[in-house]
Amino acid sequence: MTVPFARHLQQHTTGLRVLRAGAVVWDDEAVHAEAYAADPQRYALSALTPGVPAPQRARVLLQLLLASRAGFGDAARDTLARVTRVLALGLAPADVLTVLLAVRRRRANHRHVTRTVLTVLLEHPHAAQLVRARRAVAQDCLEHALGRATARACAAALRRGERPHPDRLRSVLRPGNAALVPALYRHHDGTALVALPPAGGDLDLTGPRPATVTATNRGDLAATLVHLLRGGPTGELLPAVARYTDAAVAGLPRYEGTVALVLDDSASMRGYGEREWAVASQVAALRRVLDRVCARLVVVRAGGVAGRPGGATDLATAVLDALSGPVPPDVVAVASDGYENVHPGDLARVAAALPGAGVSTPVVYCQATFGHADDLTLRRPAPALPQRTFWHTDDLAPLVLWLLSHVDGPAARAWIGAELRRRLAAAEHALTLPARTSEGGPR
Structure with missing residues (x-):
């Protein structure tokens, strides 16, 4: 592929x-x-x-x-x-x-x-x-x-x-x-229309999602990180974060390549009210998953004050820093809430100029949201970049598959092949399908 x-x-x-x-x-x-x-x-x-x-x-x-x-x-x-x-x-x-x-x-x-x-x-x-x-x-x-x-x-x-x-x-x-x-050969009496049944399964393996989204019901890993960022007891929460990270990466193959993660750590990532720390927790969860999956993860922060979200956003400079590092990344993933509050449009212009400058490394945009119904009208800093939203812990494994699908190399092909076979087995299990053997002779 x-x-x-x-x-x-x-x-x-x-x-x-x-x-x-x-x-x-x-x-x-x-x-x-x-x-x-x-x-x-x-x-x-x-x-x-x-x-x-x-x-x-x-x-x-x-x-x-x-x-x-x-x-x-x-x-x-x-x-x-x-x-x-x-x-x-x-x-x-x-x-x-x-x-x-x-x-x-x-x-x-x-x-x-x-x-x-x-x-x-x-x-x-x-x-x-x-x-x-x-x-x-x-x-x-x-x-x-x-x-x-x-x-x-x-x-x-x-x-x-x-x-x-x-x-x-x-x-x-x-x-x-x-x-x-x-x-099939019996004509039924009456004129009542019979609707077709629904799809037999969810091939995306999305899993159950809450009807009403809160900061603490978007997956166990994100919820625990929210409690940690809100000042909860680290002695109890850090081991829980490790356990939930293990669960999030369970079964995922190891990627023997380099991924650069541009992590938006600006003030808007903190949020406010009932959404406080919700988006930041999902980005932090993505970082932990990538750190477990990838042989080499390079993290470049955009913003941040004393290790906490703060200050302005400069995603464009962070992307350039990620591309100019000592180890060339296979892909640059920008994880942000979409509010680019330093020179709006810079990321879009830089992304458009990269091919002309001889840069072939793919850059993708991972849009962190609070839930599935967020209004993203003013939160697309680079509309031309490949973009995928995520808001639940169960979105992280598909997100990693998506971002690595933009990499053209043997390590990425091996990882994608192994992950898709894992998803095939999971889909068969979800549909309660028995494993099949070889088909027999051709026709």
């Missing part, structure tokens, strides 16, 4: 469409085909990157279904099969049915297509509702996967209480599935 393709996945949100005339409207098909050809496994795993919009995940699923897997080894087949299954059951059924209809229109009928169609129609947790809501589309997809005669013969046999040949439709013989195939 190249850096440009990673950015494309995050930014291109046009929906996939299948026209009545049969044409599949897929405006970036060539981009996906090229990325798949370069590295099929990394391409598939890239769909699990947090923040990738559903239309792009649907495109990845479509590419995985259209392409033959002939000549692939068992490891590659296993990875592609696992990602395909997670996407098929984790995406919204409307998106998945659009993908299956596109596969039907493209006349792709590999074994993994048949397997995926049966997975969606027979193993989805809301399969009955899905079939009722989109019976004609589901029937069309099933007949494409099995063949019209086979699908209809199986449905007829099941209606008569008979068992279809197990080699034809093994999945139907599982307990609870025998009623689903006949339902």
Whole structure:
């Protein structure tokens, strides 16, 4: 997965469409085909990157279904099969049915297509509702996967209480599935519309979030740091901070590279009232996580008085200091609340001038917020920089993955590959999916 393709996945949100005339409207098909050809496994795993919009995940699923897997080894087949299954059951059924209809229109009928169609129609947790809501589309997809005669013969046999040949439709013989195939050929009485079921899971693995955000319910690590910054007992809080940092980095790979963190330590980071220390605690949590994950972390402070937030912000100079250090960083991450109160616009102008000065090191902007509903209208000091917000402790691991995805180097590629495989296993667990083995022969 190249850096440009990673950015494309995050930014291109046009929906996939299948026209009545049969044409599949897929405006970036060539981009996906090229990325798949370069590295099929990394391409598939890239769909699990947090923040990738559903239309792009649907495109990845479509590419995985259209392409033959002939000549692939068992490891590659296993990875592609696992990602395909997670996407098929984790995406919204409307998106998945659009993908299956596109596969039907493209006349792709590999074994993994048949397997995926049966997975969606027979193993989805809301399969009955899905079939009722989109019976004609589901029937069309099933007949494409099995063949019209086979699908209809199986449905007829099941209606008569008979068992279809197990080699034809093994999945139907599982307990609870025998009623689903006949339902595809049963016209329901009445005119009531049946809504499609929701997505089967959260592929971003966001986790539960509070409906009402406070300074102390945005994750255990941030909450403990808030108490510490407010003057709580260090003897009790520092060990707790260490424990919660361990929990935040649990399972994350080790990055054998150098990251520079420009840490906004100006007066605005302290906040006031019920938000006091909330944003500063999240930035401090990010620093602790990066310090554990990265082999080398270079921290450059912008502002600060006697080790506490204070004074003015000068993010532009801090970025230049980070780039001119004795150890060239792989990436510069600017962590700030977005209030640039020294020469507003300096960071934007410096960032725009770096490529012309021969600086190729990526600079990314990590926007610390109090919650998910912050107004950021006046808090974008460099709109052209890649930007991602974070406000909860559970945002930190995805944030590290995002910022390292801007690095083009072997250490970053190894880290991203390991982390995406970890997220694949976590997504399978969240969807209660059993681990899959190799697929068998190509088709």
